[in-house]
Amino acid sequence: MEFLDYAFMQRALLAAVLVGITAPAVGIYLVQRRQALMGDGIGHVAMTGVGLGFLLSWSPVWMATLVSVLGAVLMELIRWFGRTRGDIALAMLFYGGMAGGVMFINLAPTGSNANLTSYLFGSLSTVSESDVTAIIILATFVVLVTLGLRRQLFAVSQDEEFARVTGLPVRALNLLTAITAAVTVTVAMRVVGLLLVSALMVVPVAAAQQMTRSFAATFAIAVAIGVSVTIGGTVTSYYQDVPPGATIVLLTIAAFIVLTALATPLARRRARALAAAQPAGDPAECTIPATREGGGKVAV
Amino acid sequence: MGEPVISLRGVRAELGSRPVLRGIDLTVRHGEVVALLGANGSGKSTAVRSVIGQVPVSDGEVELFGTPRARFRDWARVGYVPQRTTAAGGVPATVTEIVSSGRLSRARFGMLRKADHAAVRRALELVGMTDRAKDSVNALSGGQHQRVLIARALASEPELLIMDEPMAGVDLASQEVLAETLREQVAAGTTVLLVLHELGPLEPLINRAVVLRDGCVTHDGPPPKALGQHALPGHDHVHPHAPAGAEPIRTGLLS
Numbered sequence: 001m002e003f004l005d006y007a008f009m010q011r012a013l014l015a016a017v018l019v020g021i022t023a024p025a026v027g028i029y030l031v032q033r034r035q036a037l038m039g040d041g042i043g044h045v046a047m048t049g050v051g052l053g054f055l056l057s058w059s060p061v062w063m064a065t066l067v068s069v070l071g072a073v074l075m076e077l078i079r080w081f082g083r084t085r086g087d088i089a090l091a092m093l094f095y096g097g098m099a100g101g102v103m104f105i106n107l108a109p110t111g112s113n114a115n116l117t118s119y120l121f122g123s124l125s126t127v128s129e130s131d132v133t134a135i136i137i138l139a140t141f142v143v144l145v146t147l148g149l150r151r152q153l154f155a156v157s158q159d160e161e162f163a164r165v166t167g168l169p170v171r172a173l174n175l176l177t178a179i180t181a182a183v184t185v186t187v188a189m190r191v192v193g194l195l196l197v198s199a200l201m202v203v204p205v206a207a208a209q210q211m212t213r214s215f216a217a218t219f220a221i222a223v224a225i226g227v228s229v230t231i232g233g234t235v236t237s238y239y240q241d242v243p244p245g246a247t248i249v250l251l252t253i254a255a256f257i258v259l260t261a262l263a264t265p266l267a268r269r270r271a272r273a274l275a276a277a278q279p280a281g282d283p284a285e286c287t288i289p290a291t292r293e294g295g296g297k298v299a300v
Numbered sequence: 301m302g303e304p305v306i307s308l309r310g311v312r313a314e315l316g317s318r319p320v321l322r323g324i325d326l327t328v329r330h331g332e333v334v335a336l337l338g339a340n341g342s343g344k345s346t347a348v349r350s351v352i353g354q355v356p357v358s359d360g361e362v363e364l365f366g367t368p369r370a371r372f373r374d375w376a377r378v379g380y381v382p383q384r385t386t387a388a389g390g391v392p393a394t395v396t397e398i399v400s401s402g403r404l405s406r407a408r409f410g411m412l413r414k415a416d417h418a419a420v421r422r423a424l425e426l427v428g429m430t431d432r433a434k435d436s437v438n439a440l441s442g443g444q445h446q447r448v449l450i451a452r453a454l455a456s457e458p459e460l461l462i463m464d465e466p467m468a469g470v471d472l473a474s475q476e477v478l479a480e481t482l483r484e485q486v487a488a489g490t491t492v493l494l495v496l497h498e499l500g501p502l503e504p505l506i507n508r509a510v511v512l513r514d515g516c517v518t519h520d521g522p523p524p525k526a527l528g529q530h531a532l533p534g535h536d537h538v539h540p541h542a543p544a545g546a547e548p549i550r551t552g553l554l555s
Contacts, residue, residue: 032390032391033389157389159384159387159401161354162380162401162452163401164352164353166375166401166402166404167375168404209392212436213434214434215391216397
């Protein structure tokens with residue numbers, strides 16, 4: 001445990017844990033509303049923010065937060081108004097964001113593609129004091145929203161039309177989800193990088209739901225997986241000199257594969273328990289009525 | 301005659317540039333059970349969705365409980381069952397979790413208290429899904445999904461139930477449970493507006509039928525009587541493409 005003696009490792013681990021909590025906490029709502037790739041889109045838009053940060057000599061983290069929040073709000077507006085060609089508009093926003101990032105960072109006097117790479121794939125060891133402060137503030141916001149408003153966000157993400165009839169402010173909640181997702185992207189940017197952010201939002205949720213039946217359990221297990229892989233990846237990268245972002249994402253996918261493999265026998269056991277609980281009168285097997293002919297006999 | 305609960309006057313609505321409602325009048329009074337009938341594309345779903353503000357109305361007036369819809373805020377008095385074949389989203393959720401979201405209109409700041417949890421349990425009892433409360437909705441049949449959606453609407457203990465095709469894709473056993481649930485609600489004084497494709501097992505409950513055709517009301521009065529063989533209780537559906545010796549599918553709902 002001697003890595004805990006280094007200040008840069010303390011910062012790295014703190015940032016990693018916060019990302020492990022926040023990314024799946026937001027991601028679960030995106031997966032629920034079947035917008036799993038939204039995090040990826042915001043990640044592309046955030047690149048323009050990083051580029052602008054270098055160009056204007058502002059903090060790239062805060063600039064990326066500002067630009068990705070604007071981008072997420074724009075995406076929500078496109079979803080409201082431009083139903084027909086929304087996908088094309090989103091594609092332009094994503095690739096425009098990425099191109100803008102490359103352009104601005106090359107125009108910046110201190111910027112280079114090497115700087116950009118550290119944001120694209122994460123660079124835990126270069127996380128500074130001020131980065132950590134920003135990450136703590138942003139992560140607190142994300143946790144407050146995703147836990148404090150969980151019932152409202154669940155209702156809106158489950159069935160938007162119904163949520164509106166219960167009187168929930170659906171548009172405001174959708175905007176809040178988009179903004180929270182954008183904030184999470186910038187929290188995770190320094191740890192896993194903009195291009196891999198979405199993996200940490202989506203894969204822990206996908207892994208957790210292999211074995212869960214309830215939303216609450218999926219939420220808890222997804223966050224547990226998120227924290228385990230971010231700590232595991234950070235520590236591994238300290239000992240093995242491998243990139244932490246890639247390590248974290250590969251560990252997450254490994255967790256998904258292991259849980260999927262474990263889920264099959266679990267599901268079988270549940271099915272057996274359910275069959276045993278059925279009243280004795282119910283036949284467990286299918287019987288085909290004799291008067292009905294099977295589909296196989298239909299002449300083509 | 302009770303107070304008007306829903307009142308549409310000269311309502312017009314367009315989807316895209318196509319007129320879907322062309323000036324309809326519809327009043328549902330307290331305690332009434334009104335069925336909205338019509339062929340596909342006649343505007344029944346749009347009419348219902350204009351009541352709850354899901355479809356913008358280009359002309360005319362919509363009132364809920366005597367309040368213009370734009371100023372109506374008392375959504376806990378309305379239970380809505382959307383036209384769905386599934387209650388599932390992208391993440392597993394239990395029956396209780398889905399039904400609890402129907403209680404949010406009565407919960408302050410989204411906090412569910414003891415009384416709210418009790419209301420959720422009662423709603424599950426009403427649709428006969430108590431034993432499935434902790435199961436994932438992904439494991440349910442089509443009819444059970446519909447029962448969950450109805451329980452979600454009942455969780456806020458509404459005075460007005462609006463249901464869009466609640467019998468679509470529902471097995472016979474569930475149809476009977478739903479009809480029974482609705483009967484209890486009506487007996488307790490709930491007002492009901494439902495979109496239906498055919499009257500089916502709900503027929504005895506319905507006071508009035510409104511038939512839409514091409515976005516206009518063509519009938520408003522007692523439910524239309526079925527004609528010919530369809531009028532017979534428990535009439536059989538014989539499908540011409542079924543094998544010659546096959547048993548006809550007996551609906552047997554009323555027999």
